[in-house]
Amino acid sequence: xxxxxxxxxxxxxxxxxxxxxxxxxxxxxxxxxxxxxxxxxxxxxxxxxxxxxxxxxxxxxxxxxxxxxxxxxxxxxxxxxxxxxxxxxxxxxxxxxxxxxxxxxxxxxxxxxxxxxxxxxxxxxxxxxxxxxxxxxxxxxxxxxxxxxxxxxxxxxxxxxxxxxxxxxxxxxxxxxxxxxxxxxxxxxxxxxxxxxxxxxxxxxxxxxxxxxxxxxxxxxxxxxxxxxxxxxxxxxxxxxxxxxxxxxxxxxxxxxxxxxxxxxxxxxxxxxxxxxxxxxxxxxxxxxxxxxxxxxxxxxxxxxxxxxxxxxxxxxxxxxxxxxxxxxxxxxxxxxxxxxxxxxxxxxxxxxxxxxxxxxxxxxxxxxxxxxxxxxxxxxxxxxxxxxxxxxxxxxxxxxxxxxxxxxxxxxxxxxxxxxxxxxxxxxxxxxxxxxxxxxxxxxxxxxxxxxxxxxxxxxxxxxxxxxxxxxxxxxx
Amino acid sequence: xxxxxxxxxxxxxxxxxxxxxxxxxxxxxxxxxxxxxxxxxxxxxxxxxxxxxxxxxxxxxxxxxxxxxxxxxxxxxxxxxxxxxxxxxxxxxxxxxxxxxxxxxxxxxxxxxxxxxxxxxxxxxxxxxxxxxxxxxxxxxxxxxxxxxxxxxxxxxxxxxxxxxxxxxxxxxxxxxxxxxxxxxxxxxxxxxxxxxxxxxxxxxxxxxxxxxxxx
Ligand code: SF4
Numbered sequence: 001x002x003x004x005x006x007x008x009x010x011x012x013x014x015x016x017x018x019x020x021x022x023x024x025x026x027x028x029x030x031x032x033x034x035x036x037x038x039x040x041x042x043x044x045x046x047x048x049x050x051x052x053x054x055x056x057x058x059x060x061x062x063x064x065x066x067x068x069x070x071x072x073x074x075x076x077x078x079x080x081x082x083x084x085x086x087x088x089x090x091x092x093x094x095x096x097x098x099x100x101x102x103x104x105x106x107x108x109x110x111x112x113x114x115x116x117x118x119x120x121x122x123x124x125x126x127x128x129x130x131x132x133x134x135x136x137x138x139x140x141x142x143x144x145x146x147x148x149x150x151x152x153x154x155x156x157x158x159x160x161x162x163x164x165x166x167x168x169x170x171x172x173x174x175x176x177x178x179x180x181x182x183x184x185x186x187x188x189x190x191x192x193x194x195x196x197x198x199x200x201x202x203x204x205x206x207x208x209x210x211x212x213x214x215x216x217x218x219x220x221x222x223x224x225x226x227x228x229x230x231x232x233x234x235x236x237x238x239x240x241x242x243x244x245x246x247x248x249x250x251x252x253x254x255x256x257x258x259x260x261x262x263x264x265x266x267x268x269x270x271x272x273x274x275x276x277x278x279x280x281x282x283x284x285x286x287x288x289x290x291x292x293x294x295x296x297x298x299x300x301x302x303x304x305x306x307x308x309x310x311x312x313x314x315x316x317x318x319x320x321x322x323x324x325x326x327x328x329x330x331x332x333x334x335x336x337x338x339x340x341x342x343x344x345x346x347x348x349x350x351x352x353x354x355x356x357x358x359x360x361x362x363x364x365x366x367x368x369x370x371x372x373x374x375x376x377x378x379x380x381x382x383x384x385x386x387x388x389x390x391x392x393x394x395x396x397x398x399x400x401x402x403x404x405x406x407x408x409x410x411x412x413x414x415x416x417x418x419x420x421x422x423x424x425x426x427x428x429x430x431x432x433x434x435x436x437x438x439x440x441x442x443x444x445x446x447x448x449x450x451x452x453x454x455x456x457x458x459x460x461x462x463x464x465x466x467x468x469x470x471x472x473x474x475x476x477x478x
Numbered sequence: 479x480x481x482x483x484x485x486x487x488x489x490x491x492x493x494x495x496x497x498x499x500x501x502x503x504x505x506x507x508x509x510x511x512x513x514x515x516x517x518x519x520x521x522x523x524x525x526x527x528x529x530x531x532x533x534x535x536x537x538x539x540x541x542x543x544x545x546x547x548x549x550x551x552x553x554x555x556x557x558x559x560x561x562x563x564x565x566x567x568x569x570x571x572x573x574x575x576x577x578x579x580x581x582x583x584x585x586x587x588x589x590x591x592x593x594x595x596x597x598x599x600x601x602x603x604x605x606x607x608x609x610x611x612x613x614x615x616x617x618x619x620x621x622x623x624x625x626x627x628x629x630x631x632x633x634x635x636x637x638x639x640x641x642x643x644x645x646x647x648x649x650x651x652x653x654x655x656x657x658x659x660x661x662x663x664x665x666x667x668x669x670x671x672x673x674x675x676x677x678x679x680x681x682x683x684x685x686x687x688x689x690x691x692x693x694x
Contacts, residue, residue, distance in 0.1 A: 017671055021653040025671055027678055029689050037570065039511035048666070053675075056690070065509065084509040086534055091511050128689065135569040135593060149593055151571035153600035153664075161668040163675055167651065199496055200563040203592055231564065235592050256688035264688045279673045299496050320495045320561055327494065418505045439500040439567060445529040 005171045006240055007206040009148035010271070014129045016163055026166045029128040029383040031158050033060035033101070034114045034421070035092035037133030041156035042095040052099055053162040059123050060096050060103040063113045064420045068410035076107050085421060099159075112267060112386020112412040115139040115353035116337045119223065120388055122252025124243045126268040131158060134434065136353050138227050138229040141238035142222035143245055145270040146206075148235040153226035171412025172234070172299045173279040176213035179288040183470040185363065186221035187434065187453035189213065189285075191293035195303040197283060202234030205242035205281065208273060209239050213287035219248040220359035227354045228436055231300040242274035294340050294466050295438045295451040297328030302438070304340050306456070306468045312336030331440055332448050333428065341466050343450065348373070348380035348407070348461040349443070350454050352417035355434035356385030358392050360454040364434075365473050367458035373406040374464030380407040381423060383415040407461065419444045432460035480602035481661030485583045485630040486640070487556030489620050491546050492521075497560060498567035499594060503576040505645075516572055517579030521547065523620050547580075551624045559616055560587040574601040584630045586637070588613050599654045602661070604632060606648045621655025632659055 004012070016025040038060070045051070052058065054293050065085035067073050072081060077093065080086035089106060095419060096103035100359050104110045110121060115136050124140045130147035133155040134411040140147035153393025154164055174193055194201075206231050222239050229237025239245075246265055256264045291305035297475040302325075304310070313336070329336060334343065350356070350364050361384060373380050382402045384390040391466065392414055393399055399409045416423040417435040425431050438449040452460065459467040507519045509532050522530040525547060529541040541548045547555070554580040558577070564587040565573060574597045577585070583603060590598075598605045608616075618625040629638040630654060637646040650658075657664060668675075683690050 017674050023653040040513045149569035152595035160665050260688045420505050439498045441523045
């Protein structure tokens with residue numbers, strides 16, 4: 001019998017019951033909640049007269065709707081100007097009180113984007129199954145856990161039963177070997193992978209990221225990579241546990257302590273794929289071949305290296321792809337053949353669950369330090385992923401660097417990643433964004449999003465155009 | 479949940495690949511705390527010429543006349559014909575809520591994004607996967623014939639032409655099929671295994687006690 005993949009191990013470890021119809025009941029260790037996808041689930045419980053199966057598995061935090069403007073934010077929930085946003089954040093608080101769920105409130109220092117908060121608090125641990133009503137739950141797989149997004153009906157299902165009915169995915173390994181060039185980050189790796197396999201390439205698979213490049217990434221970088229698994233069509237992405245994982249988890253508030261810690265570490269060390277494990281699909285990418293990436297269209301697979309030129313509909317072979325390129329160019333108001341570095345930038349957004357951790361902010365600060373944002377750039381927002389990240393960045397003086405360059409320093413939240421609060425793009429504006437989705441209207445009605453790494457976003461802020469960050473690098477590379 | 483057996487309905491097109499859930503229902507409508515009323519805002523950013531707001535009355539809004547769902551020939555459509563990777567992006571269940579509330583009961587596409595596919599079944603909406611070639615043929619037939627209808631038979635897992643001459647088989651896993659056919663409540667089904675869940679927990683508490691620490 002062949003060995004098991006990391007995914008196989010995590011699956012087996014959480015298998016409650018296999019049913020004749022091919023589905024399985026999978027136990028959920030950690031359930032994270034936020035204000036957007038939970039209200040209808042709590043309402044469902046109320047209507048059915050059901051209670052929580054296990055209260056202490058749940059952790060809630062408001063993030064999507066919270067204002068990031070420092071003044072508006074000071075007012076707490078009552079201070080939220082948009083009445084519908086306010087009601088949603090208030091509803092989360094009320095539901096958490098009613099059902100006795102632990103909530104990190106809006107102005108608690110630990111508040112932040114749910115996918116930043118979970119690992120930061122140690123609420124995300126290796127070997128866990130973790131779900132949240134949010135597709136970027138794949139982020140948590142970076143810690144060697146089985147983590148994926150669910151819909152609101154499943155949020156209700158987990159609240160009521162602590163389980164989900166699942167069918168097993170196939171295994172895919174993406175091996176990124178060698179090493180990265182200076183100036184190339186986990187975000188570029190994620191975008192390059194999506195460019196190669198497409199936004200549906202991972203559909204039906206659980207992805208394991210492996211290889212020397214992945215092993216060398218920090219936990220922040222690993223989270224960026226797993227975060228974007230969903231953009232490659234996979235519900236989950238994961239990385240085997242190693243000493244970097246364990247060092248990251250040690251001492252976090254929810255992490256086990258003392259003798260329990262020792263026991264936990266012992267079991268976590270087994271969280272990797274066996275040498276003879278079988279993957280239905282394997283992809284190998286040479287890390288050194290990856291250049292800084294910029295998306296040009298309205299799907300994350302519409303991505304190019306910074307040195308590239310925009311495609312023409314004629315380049316595609318089938319009619320659906322031709323039409324997709326034509327439509328994307330039209331929406332983005334860009335002409336075929338344009339060099340990526342000729343695309344102007346109106347706004348810059350550094351933040352989101354993809355790139356708002358301390359390392360991301362350091363990388364951006366390193367580029368922007370001593371420079372100013374271009375006169376043509378209307379706004380450059382820096383939104384830390386959590387209050388803890390914010391405090392840390394301020395302790396390192398990063399906020400001062402951003403402010404001196406003409407950028408804005410904000411309170412934590414999802415912000416312009418999806419613009420549910422007032423941080424949005426204007427109609428027709430191009431944005432260099434460190435977020436994860438460049439869909440039509442995602443960051444604001446008519447807005448045009450280009451996904452990049454934090455360093456590339458900072459470089460674009462300086463010149464007002466997409467710019468190869470490698471031109472900015474001194475001897476101390478990123 | 480509303481059950482699904484056979485649907486006979488008009489077919490409307492969503493003729494582009496990678497339709498994401500932001501397109502199906504833009505984020506401003508996600509601020510609602512209820513489950514209903516999303517149909518008026520389905521495909522809002524391409525259906526209307528202006529930017530919609532939650533709670534807005536849509537009757538007087540300027541329509542995008544090019545958009546199929548605004549055209550008389552697709553009025554009352556209940557089957558949506560779509561392209562590859564339909565429903566990609568965010569996990570928002572508001573997407574199937576909006577489709578269902580609008581009046582759709584079935585979506586046919588060559589492929590769906592995983593989470594969206596799963597969410598459909600929880601809301602009485604049937605996603606049917608057919609090959610790209612078959613979908614292409616259906617698109618052509620639909621464009622050629624005004625009022626083009628199809629029969630979707632879940633029990634027998636076939637899509638039929640209205641005259642019954644053409645039959646195209648499709649597959650749905652048996653659990654989902656049963657839940658949808660009978661409109662079953664999945665939570666009730668899972669709770670039938672509650673003793674198994676307790677046993678699992680008891681064992682886990684011994685082997686991995688750190689997973690059961692109380693919140694700080
Ligand atoms: S930062 Fe963006 S992608 Fe991440 S959870 Fe928030 S809205 Fe979703």
